[in-house]
Amino acid sequence: MANLLELNNVSKTYSHGIIKKDSTVALRDISLTLREDEPSILTVAGESGSGKTTLAMLLLGFITPTTGQIIYRGKDISKLRGQEKLAFRREVQAVFQDPFAVFNPFYTVDHLLTVPIKKFKLAKSKAEARDKMDEALTAVGLRPEDIIGRFPHQLSGGQRQRINVARALLLKPRLLIADEPVSMVDASLRASILETLRNLQRDHGVSIIYITHDLTTAYHIAKSIIVLYRGGVMEAGDVETVIKNPQHPYTRLLIDSIPWPNLEQRWGAQKIITREAGAVSGGCPFYSRCAKAMDRCKTPAPMYRLAPFQTASCYLYEGHEQMDAAQLSETLPV
Amino acid sequence: MTLALAPSPIKSPSRLHRFFRYLSRNKSLGFGLFILLALVAFTVIGLMVIDPNDAYPLSAPTRRPPSWEFPFGTDFFGRDMLAVMVVGMWQTAFIGVVAGGVGTFIGVVLGFISAYFGGITDAVIRITCQILTPIPVLLIQVVVAGSLDKRDVTIFIMALIVVMLAWMAPTLVIRSQVLTMKERQFVSVAKLSGVSDMGIIFKEILPNLMPFVAAAFVGQIFLAVFASFYLAVLGLGPLREPLLGNIIWLAQAQGAFFNGWWWWPIAPSVGMILILGSLALINMGLDELSNPRVRKSE
Amino acid sequence: MNTADTKPDLAQVIDAPEPTPVLQVNNLDVSYYTDSGRAKALDDLSFTLNAGEKLGIVGESGSGKSTLALAMMRMIKAPGRIDGGQVRVDDTNLTALDDETMRKARLMKIAYIPQGAMNSLNPVMRIGAQMVDAVISHVEKEPKSAIVERCMLALESVDLPRSAFRMFPHELSGGMKQRVCIAIGILLQPQVIIADEPTSALDVVTQRQVMETIDRVREKINAAVILIGHDMGLMAQFVDRVAVMYAGRLVEVSTVREMFTAPKHPYSKALINCLPNLENKGVFQGIPGLAPSLLRLPGGCAFHPRCAQVMDICRSRRPETTVEPNGRTVICHLIKQEAEIGQPS
Numbered sequence: 001m002a003n004l005l006e007l008n009n010v011s012k013t014y015s016h017g018i019i020k021k022d023s024t025v026a027l028r029d030i031s032l033t034l035r036e037d038e039p040s041i042l043t044v045a046g047e048s049g050s051g052k053t054t055l056a057m058l059l060l061g062f063i064t065p066t067t068g069q070i071i072y073r074g075k076d077i078s079k080l081r082g083q084e085k086l087a088f089r090r091e092v093q094a095v096f097q098d099p100f101a102v103f104n105p106f107y108t109v110d111h112l113l114t115v116p117i118k119k120f121k122l123a124k125s126k127a128e129a130r131d132k133m134d135e136a137l138t139a140v141g142l143r144p145e146d147i148i149g150r151f152p153h154q155l156s157g158g159q160r161q162r163i164n165v166a167r168a169l170l171l172k173p174r175l176l177i178a179d180e181p182v183s184m185v186d187a188s189l190r191a192s193i194l195e196t197l198r199n200l201q202r203d204h205g206v207s208i209i210y211i212t213h214d215l216t217t218a219y220h221i222a223k224s225i226i227v228l229y230r231g232g233v234m235e236a237g238d239v240e241t242v243i244k245n246p247q248h249p250y251t252r253l254l255i256d257s258i259p260w261p262n263l264e265q266r267w268g269a270q271k272i273i274t275r276e277a278g279a280v281s282g283g284c285p286f287y288s289r290c291a292k293a294m295d296r297c298k299t300p301a302p303m304y305r306l307a308p309f310q311t312a313s314c315y316l317y318e319g320h321e322q323m324d325a326a327q328l329s330e331t332l333p334v
Numbered sequence: 335m336t337l338a339l340a341p342s343p344i345k346s347p348s349r350l351h352r353f354f355r356y357l358s359r360n361k362s363l364g365f366g367l368f369i370l371l372a373l374v375a376f377t378v379i380g381l382m383v384i385d386p387n388d389a390y391p392l393s394a395p396t397r398r399p400p401s402w403e404f405p406f407g408t409d410f411f412g413r414d415m416l417a418v419m420v421v422g423m424w425q426t427a428f429i430g431v432v433a434g435g436v437g438t439f440i441g442v443v444l445g446f447i448s449a450y451f452g453g454i455t456d457a458v459i460r461i462t463c464q465i466l467t468p469i470p471v472l473l474i475q476v477v478v479a480g481s482l483d484k485r486d487v488t489i490f491i492m493a494l495i496v497v498m499l500a501w502m503a504p505t506l507v508i509r510s511q512v513l514t515m516k517e518r519q520f521v522s523v524a525k526l527s528g529v530s531d532m533g534i535i536f537k538e539i540l541p542n543l544m545p546f547v548a549a550a551f552v553g554q555i556f557l558a559v560f561a562s563f564y565l566a567v568l569g570l571g572p573l574r575e576p577l578l579g580n581i582i583w584l585a586q587a588q589g590a591f592f593n594g595w596w597w598w599p600i601a602p603s604v605g606m607i608l609i610l611g612s613l614a615l616i617n618m619g620l621d622e623l624s625n626p627r628v629r630k631s632e
Numbered sequence: 633m634n635t636a637d638t639k640p641d642l643a644q645v646i647d648a649p650e651p652t653p654v655l656q657v658n659n660l661d662v663s664y665y666t667d668s669g670r671a672k673a674l675d676d677l678s679f680t681l682n683a684g685e686k687l688g689i690v691g692e693s694g695s696g697k698s699t700l701a702l703a704m705m706r707m708i709k710a711p712g713r714i715d716g717g718q719v720r721v722d723d724t725n726l727t728a729l730d731d732e733t734m735r736k737a738r739l740m741k742i743a744y745i746p747q748g749a750m751n752s753l754n755p756v757m758r759i760g761a762q763m764v765d766a767v768i769s770h771v772e773k774e775p776k777s778a779i780v781e782r783c784m785l786a787l788e789s790v791d792l793p794r795s796a797f798r799m800f801p802h803e804l805s806g807g808m809k810q811r812v813c814i815a816i817g818i819l820l821q822p823q824v825i826i827a828d829e830p831t832s833a834l835d836v837v838t839q840r841q842v843m844e845t846i847d848r849v850r851e852k853i854n855a856a857v858i859l860i861g862h863d864m865g866l867m868a869q870f871v872d873r874v875a876v877m878y879a880g881r882l883v884e885v886s887t888v889r890e891m892f893t894a895p896k897h898p899y900s901k902a903l904i905n906c907l908p909n910l911e912n913k914g915v916f917q918g919i920p921g922l923a924p925s926l927l928r929l930p931g932g933c934a935f936h937p938r939c940a941q942v943m944d945i946c947r948s949r950r951p952e953t954t955v956e957p958n959g960r961t962v963i964c965h966l967i968k969q970e971a972e973i974g975q976p977s
Contacts, residue, residue: 047835089528101519106541119528186692191918216908257840259865261907
């Protein structure tokens with residue numbers, strides 16, 4: 001079966017300034033393979049500045065990589081034109097974080113659903129289109145009469161985000177990039193949105209890349225996880241293993257700082273430190289905040305395989321099997 | 335257990351009602367629109383009532399003060415001032431709308447191209463605008479108008495002279511708005527939905543630019559009308575036409591006040607103040623409308 | 633993860649002094665008068681904050697919690713208005729003060745740490761200048777050197793270097809800017825600090841750092857803190873007592889232990905159930921329905937359309953308050969009934 005989407009050693013660097021070139025590495029040497037026949041949910045976890053948004057933008061074809069290639073069904077996505085590009089768009093979709101920003105304030109909320117129906121020819125008549133919209137809206141727990149014909153500012157944040165998810169349901173893409181889909185939504189509503197996403201994968205075979213900084217929701221919905229920090233993969237593998245038994249110092253700090261709603265699970269065992277020297281360019285991205293940093297860390301560590309489905313990029317695990325960046329997908333369960 | 339459904343939507347007041355309520359809050363816009371509409375009514379009704387020829391010399395007895403027959407009096411050359419006001423307003427409006435329209439159109443097209451396509455195109459357009467902006471417009475207009483043969487100056491030429499240096503500001507404003515809008519997430523979603531570049535420009539971005547285009551348009555009309563006034567007041571206009579600025583120049587040249595013909599320059603002066611005042615008020619009002627931060631909360 | 637590090641509650645109860653209220657909100661009513669009608673953002677709200685205590689006010693969107701923060705600071709702007717009630721700090725009724733006295737009271741008696749610190753600092757002034765400004769506008773006749781030293785000490789207590797005094801906001805990261813806002817808040821040693829979603833724009837590790845900072849400075853200047861937010865997890869890790877709001881009304885006030893082990897109000901219960909935990913992977917629990925619009929609140933109890941234990945009386949009559957001997961407050965018909973019968977709930 002074909003590979004749906006491949007990232008081959010993709011890096012993205014932003015540089016600015018004409019005289020003195022100042023560059024920031026947003027993503028370093030990421031390789032990922034998403035197969036069509038094994039739809040699964042992968043979490044990309046990281047804070048702001050980790051590169052997770054850059055990854056989303058690359059996957060959607062909105063930005064081009066500095067090095068490496070992104071291949072869609074055997075073709076480089078920057079070279080897609082016409083019908084092939086439309087097919088790519090049809091199969092790779094997104095749900096974004098801000099429920100308000102995705103709506104064009106000039107139009108009613110129907111616009112979000114009617115445009116793709118028309119462009120991708122999902123319905124043969126206006127009536128059929130309306131039926132599909134009603135079906136999708138009902139599936140996310142909304143009443144079409146309350147939604148159709150309204151403007152975005154007339155609805156609540158929760159309703160708007162549900163409409164976004166309804167759009168994904170309507171399109172049934174092969175790959176859905178969900179970039180923080182519930183972080184701007186109330187806790188009581190998150191469950192239904194996450195459940196809809198999970199059903200998309202389970203019942204309709206949609207692969208989901210769930211991008212977030214909130215590991216608690218990631219734990220519930222995903223099967224595999226990649227932890228990013230300043231553009232590098234720190235740890236990866238099966239989500240239960242990584243969250244319950246984190247190995248990389250960064251992942252440990254992250255898990256330790258999660259505010260669990262549970263009085264028995266207190267945060268703060270690890271102290272948060274900052275090295276005055278600051279980051280070392282070209283070295284491990286976590287060097288300046290790592291309690292266990294060594295001189296070796298001035299060059300980035302390769303991925304070490306700690307278990308069939310757990311890897312950590314840290315010299316602390318030097319004795320283990322070393323993996324190439326291109327093999328990342330092998331360590332992620334489906 | 336029955337779960338009551340979400341409460342039915344709030345019934346909001348009708349759009350017309352909300353429009354008038356907004357106008358009462360945005361007094362600039364309300365007042366400006368009112369005066370402008372009054373002037374438009376004056377002009378339109380006037381054109382139906384008077385004979386345009388009366389606005390030209392030797393159509394009426396000269397130097398008559400306001401009376402029942404000539405409500406605004408007549409001037410030195412035998413023009414019926416009422417006809418002069420009506421025709422003059424109409425011509426001013428023509429210059430304003432044509433020059434304003436052309437300036438805005440150029441601004442929108444260039445601004446869009448510059449912002450959407452970026453790169454060299456953007457650099458060229460932007461730098462051209464920035465270089466041309468500090469040029470003293472008044473000076474150039476006077477020089478150009480002054481060097482033309484008096485007989486060649488028509489209203490149309492006046493409009494073009496005015497527009498010549500007025501298109502830069504709308505270009506830069508529209509450009510910055512499109513630059514912002516291009517990055518908005520609804521544009522990304524439209525791309526994901528298969529919308530082409532052209533589709534995004536016309537269907538997604540342009541409708542949202544309407545307030546800015548409207549504000550730019552009003553601003554351009556204001557500049558055009560104002561320019562036509564001061565060029566005419568300096569005697570550089572098409573002297574035969576009853577442009578309001580022309581009348582003032584002629585009245586001043588003939589020493590109207592000293593000779594006691596007060597009604598001659600008064601009508602066009604009041605007309606000028608009302609036109610410019612209403613346009614300025616509308617401009618301020620639209621500024622508040624299109625800038626959500628400035629808008630007073632409802 | 634730290635599993636066994638809970639404070640010994642018994643020792644806390646025995647050693648704790650009599651709680652003395654430092655902030656009291658009595659029957660606060662705030663409404664917004666909009667074109668579409670009157671939205672009752674706060675309805676008859678009453679609670680007490682004791683000295684040295686950390687109180688969390690939890691609510692989802694539309695609960696009125698942000699309005700509460702602004703009302704306590706008397707920063708509500710038209711078309712919002714405080715319709716009634718009092719906010720008392722010590723013995724001063726803030727709602728009755730004139731504008732100038734209220735201005736002085738801000739920062740000296742009651743300080744506010746806002747959400748989104750990025751937007752609260754003046755981008756063209758140095759940090760130090762902004763801090764000095766804050767002091768000068770409240771305290772006259774203090775020599776410049778003393779003011780600067782006060783600011784430096786504040787910066788140190790939030791773990792920022794003294795060099796930050798001369799920096800501009802854009803030179804600092806999000807977490808550092810938020811800590812500057814905390815430093816400004818404690819400059820004049822207020823009795824009450826209101827932190828309104830202070831960490832919503834920050835990542836998890838920085839969030840922990842900021843909350844630990846707030847805890848430390850609170851102890852140092854012996855202030856009481858109100859933490860307003862929607863993240864129950866944050867409440868569990870930080871506060872002593874929790875107050876839950878829904879549609880502008882208070883529904884329950886309990887200690888943090890009571891809230892997380894045995895919540896009483898049906899909304900609190902449902903909220904606790906929604907929270908993800910490590911025990912049941914893949915089980916999603918939400919609350920069906922939508923929060924009501926403040927313009928058209930349901931009759932009787934505001935939560936009744938979504939309540940799993942709704943009774944007939946809930947649809948028509950506003951629920952009454954039940955106060956338990958230890959101060960725990962629940963506003964619910966069911967709880968009132970159970971209390972009257974003498975049943976445990």
